[in-house]
Amino acid sequence: GQSLEQPSEVTAVEGAIVQINCTYQTSGFYGLSWYQQHDGGAPTFLSYNALDGLEETGRFSSFLSRSDSYGYLLLQELQMKDSASYFCAVRDNTDKLIFGTGTRLQVFP
Amino acid sequence: DAGVTQSPTHLIKTRGQHVTLRCSPISGHKSVSWYQQVLGQGPQFIFQYYEKEERGRGNFPDRFSARQFPNYSSELNVNALLLGDSALYLCASSWGGQGAKAFFGQGTRLTVV
Numbered sequence: 001g002q003s004l005e006q007p008s009e010v011t012a013v014e015g016a017i018v019q020i021n022c023t024y025q026t027s028g029f030y031g032l033s034w035y036q037q038h039d040g041g042a043p044t045f046l047s048y049n050a051l052d053g054l055e056e057t058g059r060f061s062s063f064l065s066r067s068d069s070y071g072y073l074l075l076q077e078l079q080m081k082d083s084a085s086y087f088c089a090v091r092d093n094t095d096k097l098i099f100g101t102g103t104r105l106q107v108f109p
Numbered sequence: 110d111a112g113v114t115q116s117p118t119h120l121i122k123t124r125g126q127h128v129t130l131r132c133s134p135i136s137g138h139k140s141v142s143w144y145q146q147v148l149g150q151g152p153q154f155i156f157q158y159y160e161k162e163e164r165g166r167g168n169f170p171d172r173f174s175a176r177q178f179p180n181y182s183s184e185l186n187v188n189a190l191l192l193g194d195s196a197l198y199l200c201a202s203s204w205g206g207q208g209a210k211a212f213f214g215q216g217t218r219l220t221v222v
Contacts, residue, residue, distance in 0.1 A: 004151075035213075042113075043152065044213070045210045045211065087152075094165050096157055097142070097154060102150070
């Protein structure tokens, strides 16, 4: 089967750093993407890793270890507006996206 | 530039009815994918179309069908609606295949009563 596991909820305070982990088991793998979704909104692309290592985009970084079937999203200098759900998604070998169940991040003042 | 647009934004239907959802991709994007998102879960892949051809289908019953038009817009059709079809239906577009980066529309909230 295909599955992606993420923590269901993470809480943090403004200015802090938070890491959201994702482990996956899929029949094929091209890369791992991360999407942000605010309540009532559309998923928005954050980052993509096709190769092992760290990708940095502003306050957000994403890491991938293909040998461990593991990745994480790192959010730095947290702001209230970062409160949202975060999804990891595997791009499989048929080029479709398989999403995890999502992690709800709550940022407190 | 306009993003991915979906219509209608909200819809209420009765069990057994049929529904058509519409999606216009970002200009220049040739691939459209459809997802179903139930509250509290991640989007589930339904269909992908590229250059008007079906490229992939998720684990959904034959009551679900879709097509892509020459202008790359797309329709998702669901027949014989069930209460369990109530969900947010998302359309995503990308230039080629789904690739690494998909752009999502705001979705159609379907409620089946």
